[in-house]
Every structure is written in C-alpha cells, then in structure tokens.
Amino acid sequence: MTQKKRSERETLPQKAGKLIVELGDKIYTQLSNLEPPAVSIPSRSIDNIVFDERLQQYVLGHKSIRRGFSNVRGAKGLAQLLWVAYVANELIKSDQVTTLRDLYYTSLNEKMLEIKEQAETDSQVEDLEAILSVPRETFNIIPHDRGTAFGRLVLEYTIKGFQGNRVDLMSHPDGVSIGPALAQARFVSSDSNFVLVVEKHAVFIQLIREKLHERFGALLIETGGQASRAARILIRRLNKELGLPVYILTDADPWGMHIALVIISGSAKSAHIKDLATPSAKWLGFWATDIEKYKVPSLVLNDVDYKRLEELKKDPRYNDKFFRAQIEWFMRKRKKAELEAFSSKNTTIGVTYLANTYLPEKLRELGAT
C-alpha cells in the first residue's frame, strides 16, 4: 500500500475541528481589529434551495445571510452559533458525542444565550453545517442512527481506544451497527464487488444466511426503513472511496421506491450538506413493473399510497424516464407488492426465490455481475 498523505490520515472530526478553529480565528481577527464580529452563512431558506439537474440533487443557491452585531437579534444569534461551535470543538477534542436534544438541555446552563426552545439550538447546528459544509455527525453532534452492515470489508476505527485495530465486517453474522464510528472509519481493503442495500432487517439476515457475500461479493447494508444519515454517509463513502457500485432492494411500493431515491438524490432538508447522496446508486428492485413480470401476489394500493405517488410525481428528483414509468405503472395498475411475496415462488424450503433467482437475474440485468 502506498504511503498516505497526512491530510488523508486526518479523521473527519479532526478536519471539522480545523474548520471550526478557522471560524474562531476569523472572529478573533475581527475583534482584534475592533471591527464588529460577523459571519456569512449560506441561506437555508426555501427560496435558496434549488434542484441541481447535473448532480441530480438539491443544493443551496448563492444567497447568504450575514449574522453580526447590527441588531440585538443578530448579536444573540451569533453568540449562540459561536457557543455551538465551541461545544463541537470541545467534543471533538475529547472524542465525546452529544445529540440535538442534549445540546438544548446543556444550553440551559448558559443563561446569557437566552435560549427558550430546542428549535433555536437545532437551527444553529444547521447553520454550522452550512458554514462548514459538513454534516453534524462530523462535529460529534449525532442523530439517533439505525442500520446494520455485513460483508467483506476490513476497516480501522479512528476514535480513541480503537485506532489501529483492523476489524472485519464479516465477524458478526447479525451484522455490525452503523453509527458515527463506522460511518467515519478508515477503509483498509475490500474484495466486495458491490454494495447491496436492503430496507428490511429480516431480509438482510436471510441474505447473509444465503451467503450473498460469498456467492456474489455483496457488501450488505440494512437501513431499517429510510436510511439514517450515518448509513447514507457510509454508502456514499463505499461508492466514492472504494468505487463499489450501489444497488438498493426495497418493497415494490411508493415508500420503498422513495427509500432508494433519498439514498440516490438526498433530501431538500439536507441541501446545505454535501456528502450524503450517492448519485450513481441504482434502484435494483422490487420494481413496480416486476410485479407482473415475475407473477407474484400483489396488494391493492390504498389512498395513502396513491396520495404519496401524486406528491412524488411533482418532485423534481423523479424527473427521469425510468422513475416516471414506475410511478405511472403503480397508478395505472393500483398494485404494490412486498419482497416477502417472492416466497410464494419458493419450491424448496430454505432456498429462496429472492436470493437464488430474482436477485441474480436483476444483478445481471443491471450489469453488476
């Protein structure tokens, strides 16, 4: 292995910590020059969120707001922002983590910040994300994560007490939990061929028992419904850093399709953060059009499903021939189906049609194998 450059050996929190110190330096310089302190923050207001056709994801436009001492509200906001940046930097230095809820409660100690409700500290955290252009996990303010990973990947954790140990994502057959440490770990090596993301925990467990990691070189990720931010960061990094193609397996319904789309294109709410989406990821199935092609038992779309499809139809992220055709099929046929429906085609107990027929066919169809 070639010697890594020093910058590449820095952990994501260390990089975020440097950006926070730079922000502090800027304020310090302003104060030293007897200028009123101020920072420029990319605007997160709805009129500044635009869909980038080339990137196929939401990004912020060019508007920014200036937060400074021109009025009392601005001064209070700047003080709150700098306090959040201070907390983040202390957390990074001590390798500790906190949550948005904890941060709000912690802020109650700082009477001078005049914080009345959690929406205020939450908003300051999002502003700090927008300024640094990194997700808050990176500066140790973590969400409640979900998700599990399993497969041929050797990695090194970077948090204190775990650095330098090389561990394998194959060692635990129920998988390893995806949290901030895994999302930020260094990838050492992998002979996996692609990443297979599945929406359901029991399907994930079944695919491990069916040895998809050995038979196809699949690195399996389970999201437990909509993928958490840590899972989306991990998926993106596996794609960008290791060059692994990403395929997503969900139920054939609007909710499953949208799980795939958020992994591919991100969400409007996180337009201010890069590094969450994986534009080259592909929805592998269970496609609407596969319901009849594979002749599996289907269910009738209910009103909530139908309303959801009408929303998705107007969503710029679905402005793509393939996805439009899927939405139209759902609406015309008024059918949906679950991954479990493939079990109606099992002929031998313990040998699933899903893992032994459907998945191999679809992986071939999309050029994965």
Place this chain on the structure above:
Amino acid sequence: MTQKKRSERETLPQKAGKLIVELGDKIYTQLSNLEPPAVSIPSRSIDNIVFDERLQQYVLGHKSIRRGFSNVRGAKGLAQLLWVAYVANELIKSDQVTTLRDLYYTSLNEKMLEIKEQAETDSQVEDLEAILSVPRETFNIIPHDRGTAFGRLVLEYTIKGFQGNRVDLMSHPDGVSIGPALAQARFVSSDSNFVLVVEKHAVFIQLIREKLHERFGALLIETGGQASRAARILIRRLNKELGLPVYILTDADPWGMHIALVIISGSAKSAHIKDLATPSAKWLGFWATDIEKYKVPSLVLNDVDYKRLEELKKDPRYNDKFFRAQIEWFMRKRKKAELEAFSSKNTTIGVTYLANTYLPEKLRELGAT
C-alpha cells in the same frame, strides 16, 4: 474450562429440531397403530393466561386443546401445524431462516392446506411455540429484530460458517447488531460486572464513548424502544448463564418504565413461551422520584401518558410497592423527564452528568458497584 456435556454443546435450533422430530415420531406412531392422529396443545386463550406471582410473569394455565381428526376443521388445523413443523425442521437443517410474512407466502404453494390469510400460519407458529415451549427464533422463524450490544464478552457463533471463531463484543465501537445469531451464540467468557440496558441509541453511543465498559465493567445493550425478542433472550441468557445482574435505564415516563417491566416480567402475549423474561432485572432509573431528587427540567404528562398510567395501575405486573409508588408519583405530580434532561447539569462539555454522577450514584444505590 471443564469439558462440557454433549447436551450443553447443542445449539438452541438443534434442540428445537429434536423436539420437532419427537412430535413427528408421535404422529407416525399413531398412524402406524391405525389411530387417528392428534396432538395436545397448551391453550393460549385468554382464560388460560394467568399471572404467576412467584415467577412475577404471565404463564399458561393447565388447559389444553386437542387437535385431531374428529372434525374437518381440526384435521385442516393439524395438517397446517405439521406443515409448519416440517418447514421449521428443514430450515434448521439447512441453517436458513424465514419470517412469519414469508411463511404465509410460502404456504400459498400448498393448496391442500387451504390457507386464506396470514393469521392462520401465525397462529400455527404460536401453537408450535406452545407445544415445544420455545420461542420461534429457536426454530428459525425470526422476527424483525432491533437492538445493539457492546462490551466485554467473548462468544462463539453457532451458525454454519461461523462456528468455532471466537469474537469479542468490544471490536466495533458502534456495537454489534442483536439478531438470531447473537441471541443463540455460546458465551465463552466475560469479565463484565453487570448488564446495563438502555432504551436509546444515542445514549448507548455516548456511554460507550464515556467508557462505561472500562470504568464499571458494564456490558451495554441498546433496545431502540421496547426490547425485541432477540434482545430479551440475550438479556435473559446473560443473566442466567453468566450470572450478570441486569439494570435498565430509560426515560422517566410511563413508556420507559414499561420497557423495563417487559424485560423483567414479559408480556401476556408471550405467556406460552419460557425464556423471554428476566425476573431479577432491576429498573435502575430514570425513576419518577428522581426527577425532583436530581432537580432536572421536567415536562408535563399529556393525556396519552396519563391514560397509559391508569392502564398500568390495573396491570398485575405492577402489583409491587416500588412500582405502585412510581405510578402514584407520576399521577400526583403530572411530570415526566427524558434522560437527556441530565445534560442541563453538565458543567464541562464532554463530561456528562448522566455517566459521571447519576449512573455511578444509582449503581451504588442498587448495589451494583
């Protein structure tokens, strides 16, 4: 280590497989003797579910039903039951797993079983649990699990491809996912002092970063709300097989208290299964009475909380002086509080009051340290 007896080296699915074969033998003998085949099944009807004061959990009474060829409905039911037992045995032999939903779809292939809806196959699975007196995970019909584990425990997985490898629950700092393989793994050794169950993922991650495993010898389990069956099996086994005391940490509200109680006493719905409850487990906190004792910010109980407390008050599992006092406190003061509220008492960023003051005090109070 002393040589283990052969019976102890059998995995839980292997034991369940033997019980299934015994059931099959019984039917075979009946048929050989030209008797009409029949099985006796412990009744799961509500009038046969009783609260055992000594065990402090729900168990089945002495009623049983006989399912046999005395009428058409009985004959169909027996055929369905034996088909489910056959599927379970095939799954155990091939080390594969399935879910209730998959099982229903698979049953659609067997036209002679005349299965119309999933409630029928679900009920047969519960009857098989009652006959064998083991949870369905044990015969490889798995639920959608949740939960994560971390701490000083060396174990050996027993499923194919993983046998014999000794792995450590300390190797992944976001924890290891709790599924059927972990719930059934053999425990090799542990120098943990107790099990600490926490309801929230982010708190679990924070306690790992605060090194509770090193400082107190805590083996940490996160449940993600109500503990899944796999998590409850794992907690019980850690208590029974390794003799580790179990402490449960939740929010101070009726929902958190009930998470603790289900781990301690189980539920009426699983009265037909032994080995899910941990009667000696203790609710460590966050107690109702700790809200004022520790002077943390509280929230007002809403109507849904209050209604839930009125239900719990009538529940025989709460017929205990300590729990009654907690319920009364909640109802009288109409207050609740989250674990995150302890962050209002943090004085140094990165050093939480929860891990450094509250938990050590409570562990001492309950005799854990």
